[in-house]
Amino acid sequence: MGQADQATGPARTVILTVDDDPGVSRAVARDLRRRYGASYRVVRAESGESALAALRELKLRGGPVAVIVADYRMPQMNGIEFLEQALDIYPDARRVLLTAYADTDAAIDAINVVDLDHYLLKPWEPPEEKLYPVLDDLLSAWRDADHRPVAVTKVVGHRWSGRSSAVREFLARNQVPYRWYSSDEPEGKRLLCAAGEEGLRLPLVITPDGTALVEPEDRELATRVGLATTPATDFYDLVVIGGGPAGLGAAVYGASEGLRTVLVERSATGGQAGQSSRIENYLGFPDGVSGAQLTDRARRQAAKFGAEILTAREVTGLEVNGASRVVRFSDGSAVAAHSVILATGVSYRQLDAPQVTELTGCGVFYGSALTEAAACQGHDVYIVGGANSAGQAAIYLARSAKSVTVLVRRPSLSTSMSHYLIQQVDETPTISVRTHTVVAAAHGSRQLEQLTLRDTTTGETELVDAQWMFVFIGAAPLTDWLEGTVLRDSRGFILTGPDLTADGRPPAGWELDRPPYHLETNVPGVFVAGDARAESAKRVASAVGEGAMAVMLAHRYLEQS
Numbered sequence: 001m002g003q004a005d006q007a008t009g010p011a012r013t014v015i016l017t018v019d020d021d022p023g024v025s026r027a028v029a030r031d032l033r034r035r036y037g038a039s040y041r042v043v044r045a046e047s048g049e050s051a052l053a054a055l056r057e058l059k060l061r062g063g064p065v066a067v068i069v070a071d072y073r074m075p076q077m078n079g080i081e082f083l084e085q086a087l088d089i090y091p092d093a094r095r096v097l098l099t100a101y102a103d104t105d106a107a108i109d110a111i112n113v114v115d116l117d118h119y120l121l122k123p124w125e126p127p128e129e130k131l132y133p134v135l136d137d138l139l140s141a142w143r144d145a146d147h148r149p150v151a152v153t154k155v156v157g158h159r160w161s162g163r164s165s166a167v168r169e170f171l172a173r174n175q176v177p178y179r180w181y182s183s184d185e186p187e188g189k190r191l192l193c194a195a196g197e198e199g200l201r202l203p204l205v206i207t208p209d210g211t212a213l214v215e216p217e218d219r220e221l222a223t224r225v226g227l228a229t230t231p232a233t234d235f236y237d238l239v240v241i242g243g244g245p246a247g248l249g250a251a252v253y254g255a256s257e258g259l260r261t262v263l264v265e266r267s268a269t270g271g272q273a274g275q276s277s278r279i280e281n282y283l284g285f286p287d288g289v290s291g292a293q294l295t296d297r298a299r300r301q302a303a304k305f306g307a308e309i310l311t312a313r314e315v316t317g318l319e320v321n322g323a324s325r326v327v328r329f330s331d332g333s334a335v336a337a338h339s340v341i342l343a344t345g346v347s348y349r350q351l352d353a354p355q356v357t358e359l360t361g362c363g364v365f366y367g368s369a370l371t372e373a374a375a376c377q378g379h380d381v382y383i384v385g386g387a388n389s390a391g392q393a394a395i396y397l398a399r400s401a402k403s404v405t406v407l408v409r410r411p412s413l414s415t416s417m418s419h420y421l422i423q424q425v426d427e428t429p430t431i432s433v434r435t436h437t438v439v440a441a442a443h444g445s446r447q448l449e450q451l452t453l454r455d456t457t458t459g460e461t462e463l464v465d466a467q468w469m470f471v472f473i474g475a476a477p478l479t480d481w482l483e484g485t486v487l488r489d490s491r492g493f494i495l496t497g498p499d500l501t502a503d504g505r506p507p508a509g510w511e512l513d514r515p516p517y518h519l520e521t522n523v524p525g526v527f528v529a530g531d532a533r534a535e536s537a538k539r540v541a542s543a544v545g546e547g548a549m550a551v552m553l554a555h556r557y558l559e560q561s
Contacts (some may be wrong), residue, residue, distance in 0.1 A: 012041040013064045015135075017080065018051035019071035019098065024122070028098070031127045036135070040066065048077030048085075055089045066091045066142040067135060069120075072099040080287070083116070091551065092145060094138040098122055105137045145448075153178040153225055156188045157203035159375065160447040162361025163215055164203040168371040170218055171448030173268035173275070174311060175296055176225050183518060218267065222312035229312055231335045236260045238554060239327050239337040240307075240547075241315050242478075245540045246273020247343035248298040248529025249547025254341075255305035257551065262308040262335065264327070265314060270295030271345045272389060272475070272531075273540050275367045282540050294540075318485050318526070323490050323561060325525055331387030338561070339525045341556040342486070342494060343547060351384060354441040363448025368393040376401045376468050382451060384439055385472030386413045391421035393470055398430045403469075406433045409456060442469070477532045487522045493534035496521055517553040519546060525557050 001485055015032055019025040019389045029044040031319055036042065043058075045051035051070070063069050068086055070079040083095050095403060097119040119140055124130040153171065155178050157164025171178045181188035183199045192199050195212040205213040207224045216224070223229050238254045240247045243265030254261040268274065276291035285294075303309060317328035324336040348366040350357070365372060368389070368507055377400040383390050386408040398404045406413075406425070412435060425431050436456045443450040443463075451466045477492040487507060497518040500507045507522040521529045529546035536546070 011416075013039075013066050014043050014058060015040050016043045016045065016051060016054065016065060016093075017069040018045040018048060018074070018079075020046055020074040021071070022046060024071065024098075028124075031124075031131060032069075032135070035127070036139075037130050048074055048079075048082035051082060052085055052089070055086055059089055065090045067094045067096065067138050069096045069098060073098055082314065087115070092142070094118075094142050096120060096134065096138070097169070098124075105355070131457075153215045154181060154191060154206040154208070155179070155203050156183055156199075157192050158183050158199075160362040161202045165361040165365070165372065166205050167205060167216070167221065170221065170268060170405060171225070171521045172371050173270060173295075174222070174225075174227060175299075176227070176294075216334060219312040227311040228308065229310055231262055231310060232308055233260075234335055234372050235324070236262050236335065236337040237558070238262075238339050238341065239264065239325070239335060240341045240343055240553070241327065242271070242343035242345050242530070242532070243269035243299075243309070243311075244343060244345040244530060244543065245273050245294075246345070246543035246547040246550075247271075247341070248295070250301055250341045250343060250529055250551050251302040251307040251309070251547075252298065252305060253551040254554070255302060255307035257555065259551070259554075261302075261306070262310060262337075263302065264310045264313050264335075266312065266314045269299050269309065269313065272367065273543075276389060276392050277368055277373075278392050279540060280420065311555035316481050318482060318523075320485070320523060325523070336559055339527070341547070341550045341554065342479075342521070342526065342528045342532060343530045343543075343550075344478040344484075344532045346477050348472060349474045349476050351439060351471050351473060353439050355444070356439070356442045359442050359444055359448045362446065363444065363467050364442060364471065366471050368396070368470060372468070373397060373400070378402050379467050380405070380465065381468045381470070382407060382439075382466050383470050383472065384466075385474070386410060386416045387472060387474075388416075388418055388421055390470075390472040391425055393419050393472065394431050395421070395428060396427050397470075404428075404431045406431065407437045407439065407453065409438055410433050411435050417507045437544070439469070475531065475538075479532060485523065486526065489534045493536075494528045494532050495534050496519060496528050499534055515555065519550045519553055520557070525554070525561070527553055 004363050015036060017028050025044055032042045043054055044383055045054055070082050072079040079097050090418040094117045095241040097116055099119055100122055117155055118134050153176060155167060181191060183202060192204060193206055197204055201214050205216055211224060213224060219229055238261045240250045240263040243263055245330050247263055251261055251263040270291055274291040274295040276292055278288045280288035313329055314330040316330045320324040325340045326334050326336045328334045376397055379396050381401045381404045383394050383404060383406045390406060394404050394406050438454050438456055439451055440447055440454040440461055441452040448467055448469060453462045453464060453465050479488055479492045479494060489495055497516050497520060501515050512524055519529060521528060526542060529550040530536060530543035
């Protein structure tokens with residue numbers, strides 16, 4: 001374990017401490033052992049890297065970790081950066097930051113970044129007053145939680161199997177723990193043999209109860225791994241369609257205000273924001289937050305207030321039946337409610353170039369596809385698009401890729417990307433930007449091998465080697481299923497409020513003696529929040545705000561109905 005203490009004897013619950021100052025490191029370990037040594041194993045490390053190595057080794061051995069105590073000021077990796085990575089290995093461990101008085105602002109910021117449980121000022125003398133009471137409370141809280149091993153789903157697939165990639169992304173975005181096995185490696189072959197498969201149909205998914213699923217569809221997969229897909233009842237106060245920031249915001253506020261609320265999501269909560277590697281301009285997170293972290297917190301918050309969340313359910317129709325609004329699913333079933341909030345968001349437009357469709361999932365990906373990021377290490381990566389999502393992906397992938405090339409049709413990034421992201425792209429040496437450039441064709445037999453790039457000003461083409469391409473070329477609203485019921489603009493975005501009454505008259509068929517509310521559609525009681533609304537801001541913060549506002553307007557509608 002490097003600088004960390006070596007493991008000995010049977011696994012005991014661990015308290016881990018890390019500080020780059022050897023004297024401080026020994027002192028805190030001494031004080032911890034004096035109080036807790038009889039019941040806990042105290043592991044000491046003198047750098048973030050050695051502490052992470054210790055945590056990984058403990059994880060492999062199945063050893064539980066109750067508390068992690070980290071110093072803030074450490075070289076190479078400070079305490080907040082270390083705790084953020086430690087969170088991925090032991091998410092249930094309680095986290096404490098040791099800090100000098102001058103760094104208390106950083107400790108307070110860490111509460112948002114790593115869900116910090118407590119920060120302690122140095123020195124902590126006497127420990128009986130300043131250290132032990134804090135640790136006693138944290139250890140008690142940890143013991144009260146359930147720390148039984150998490151059952152893990154196994155996925156056997158091939159690196160260049162499009163469906164294998166889609167299943168991994170589905171599980172990851174829905175926070176379902178899984179372990180990946182390549183079909184051409186020994187353990188993968190053993191699992192295929194045990195399931196009676198030869199590897200011709202992939203992926204093979206083995207659920208925690210031992211059920212083997214071959215090339216499962218999303219809904220079957222969701223049901224088998226414990227995600228809710230069926231509503232608990234057939235009538236609600238509020239149905240929220242779409243699980244991005246707007247939908248999750250609506251679910252949180254709707255359920256917290258006493259409305260019987262169900263959120264329906266066709267794939268995974270988080271929407272496009274949930275796929276973002278880093279969101280740095282969201283209020284309250286000065287050090288940024290990943291889309292997955294933000295989504296997980298919002299989902300747990302909605303569930304805490306009692307909102308139901310249905311996954312892998314595709315909505316195909318909306319009907320008005322008197323005072324109720326009926327939402328139809330693709331399997332023919334339905335659920336009804338007094339009010340509906342449409343938060344369906346947008347999807348990435350498909351890249352129209354030869355062989356791109358055939359290679360999707362086999363080197364060509366839409367969105368950031370974070371489950372594939374590790375495989376990009378040491379490779380040349382191409383990103384198509386110039387908006388914020390493309391910039392965030394470029395910066396994230398540049399951590400491990402040999403090079404990242406951003407392909408932009410426009411003359412610069414300034415018309416579509418936030419200034420702070422442009423600065424980060426410019427300051428990252430492994431990222432280059434090619435303007436006036438589009439993908440003319442993709443090439444490869446089983447996986448992406450080359451791209452033909454075309455200069456839009458000269459018409460000249462260039463053939464480049466490429467194994468990875470991530471596409472972010474604008475968005476289209478997911479609203480075709482509303483045709484004939486809800487009014488939309490020429491691009492498919494939903495019209496609401498003032499846009500419905502531009503000539504001073506209510507929309508056709510409007511029967512109420514008031515105009516539509518600001519986020520209300522031409523169907524009373526049906527509201528819109530987030531990117532699907534015409535002229536929306538296309539930002540996470542505004543989507544969350546619109547979700548909350550839509551709930552307020554739904555309340556007003558219900559009170560007057």
